[in-house]
Amino acid sequence: MLPTVRTHPAVVTALAADLDAAGFTVDRVDALWGSEAAASLHRGSRVAALRALAAREPSALATLATLFVLGLPVPRSDAERAFPTAGLDGVLAAGLLRRDDDSDDAGVPDAGHERVRPTVDLRPYAFVDDLGAGSWWIVSDLGELALGTALGEEHVLGIGGASTTLSGLQVPVPVRRVLDLGTGCGIQALHARRFADEVVATDISQRALDIARFNAALNGVDGIDLRLGSLFEPVAGERFDRIVSNPPFVITPRRDGVPAYEYRDGGMVGDALVETVLRGLADHLEPGGTAQLLGNWEYRWGDDGLERVRSWFADTDLDVWVVEREREDPPAYAETWIRDGGTKPGTPESDALVDAWLDDFATRRVTGVGFGYVVVRRPTGGPARLRRFERVPEALGTNPAGLGATVARVLDAAAWLGAHDDAALASAHLRVAGDVTEERHYWPGNDDPTVITLVQGGGFGRRVDADTALAAFVGACDGELSVAAIVAAIAQITGVDGDALSADLLPRVRDLVLDGLLLAPTS
Missing domain, CATH: 3.90.930 (Outer Surface Protein A; domain 3)
Structure with missing residues (x-):
């Protein structure tokens, strides 16, 4: 059972002061172990980073990085020095750490020295948008490297490639209200708040909302209204100037023995969840409002994937721009997401899951799965003027941080041309x-x-x-x-x-x- 992440205002404020005092930033953490060790971490190995830390003098920064980036326990005395303002007991009460037993990872007695172990991942995050450079600290659940096992179904995902892509896709134009549908750790809500007076963030997971609330408080961001519920249910009857969503779009077999991760699996057959979200946009966008989302869509025998997406908007008056960035065949898609859940390739467990995925695809005669961006606008008057469904190879394009401004220009250009x-x-x-x-x-x-x-x-x-x-x-x-x-x-x-x-x-x-x-x- 994962511990609850609790947002105690005094503890969160003190923790932020400790992280700041320790220099817990992207640049400083990278400098702790260097670029080679950082690359090794991305490949799933901590050895190079640990060797680099062993050669350095102990510091609060090294302790924080060991705990929250490497996911390893540290002596209680080191942890106490790393949290002089929040206090170790405060961090324990917040649910970010737990007391470890008196043995090392191999089960060898540790000479009676008490240790503390992380229960979450907490790491610095840096970004640049139209308002300039910014940085936050983001809490999420520990990954498979720290856990040493496959992920749990209630796992709350941190910042990955999809989340940075979507944050860069957000239109950098000030608006009144934004909806973040399926907020997860809250990263999209934090980005959206920089350009909005108010953000409503929803999720089906109470743990995700707890973590998102903590992240907002840790970074001093207010104006985010967190609501529990599925898809548009928590905002029934409401409209927004912008909707952003990295929905749980992964196409997963609905059968016993196949893990259904809350952060990525929507509980519907095939790409039905993405269809449901896209069809629901018209009811929740203000005139002139826009939506930026990520999604998957199936290619079925004799049925083009982008044409299927086009059909979902056939009875709406929305401007639509869909960009497919990549397409995977069924085995590659299954292997990607099975590995993402922490099941190692080539094991009996992995082979059984691949079998289940391919059986599921076969029932719908799926020949491939497309992935990409969906941009929508509700016109202020008159008919829709933009219906663009295109394939743009992944090799094209620049840093996703600049795509939001591109989206805004395309929407403005479409309106002008119309x-x-x-x-x-x-x-x-x-x-x-x-x-x-x-x-x-x-x-x-x-x-x-x-x-x-x-x-x-x-x-x-x-x-x-x-x-x-x-x-x-x-x-x-x-x-x-x-x-x-x-x-x-x-x-x-x-x-x-x-x-x-x-x-x-x-x-x-x-x-x-x-x-x-x-x-x-x-x-």
Whole structure:
């Protein structure tokens, strides 16, 4: 039974002071053992980090890192020195530590020296968003490295690749109310609060809400309303300016013997939970409100995954942009998530679980599973103007920290394009974005390029093949001339029909505006 994490205000405030005084930051912890040991930790080995610590003088920082990052016990005396303000008894009462027995990890008596052992993972976290650099301390449950076993079904996940992706995907525009659906340790709610007056964070797990409450208090963040319940049940009848969610989207067999982790398994068959969440957005978004989510969707025999997602929005008036970043075949998907739960590959337990997963996929004739981002907006008036379902290879794109601004630009561009027909577009004065460069490739000895590529430096790092006419058009977009004037000039220089050139270029110009390579007027 996992101990309850308790938010005692005085203890939490004192603990924050101790963590700060010890220099418990990302940079300082990394410096404790160096980049090689840090990489080894990511691969699941603590040996290099422990060797580096053994060569250093004892310190409060080393004690904190040993306890909460490495997940190992320390002598009580060291722990007492690491918590001079909160006091060891206070940290024990908060449920972050427990008293250990008088033996080492191999069961050998420890000369009667009392030790304390962590019950949670607590580590520093650093980030950069449109408000600048920030840092927090984040509590979650101990991982399999510290536990030495597979994860429990009530496990509360810490910060991983999916959570950093979603936090970077959040639109960095101030709003009144945000809903964090399935908050887990609360990381998305903390990020959302930086741009919102109020955040409502829901979860089906009481332990997750306890940990999220502790994290908010530890980092001095107020204005987060935590509610227990499944999906939209805790916010029935309410609407929000923004909804963010990393829902429990993992497709898991619903049968005995297969662990169902609260943090990732939604308790529904196949991708039904993601469908339920996406279909529920329309009822909970204010006009002009947006949603940013992660999700999985199944490919079934004769049924394209992205087309299935498209069908979920068919009867809504929402703007929708779905980006599929990767796709896995059924065995690879099963092996990924079985390993994620702490079951080692190649063991009888793992083999039995893979069998169960493949049986489950076979019942629905699943041929693959897609993973990606879903961006939604409820228009302020009129019909939906954006229905974009695309596959963007994982290799494309930049740091996810910048994707929120990209999402905002795409939504604004879609609204602008929807309000401008071709005649209005022809009158507009466009500018090429500052991160766009051009690549040209020539056959030896030739003056004319064989390949011209427009390259986006930010956003999704798109690469757009262009002919000489499109390249010339983009090169002339400095905001001085209208689209029509640029097209007419290119037609005159190249000796082609102006109407034909306009008909060829305008659809491609629209795509470049939507992708952010060309910028529409701001007023």
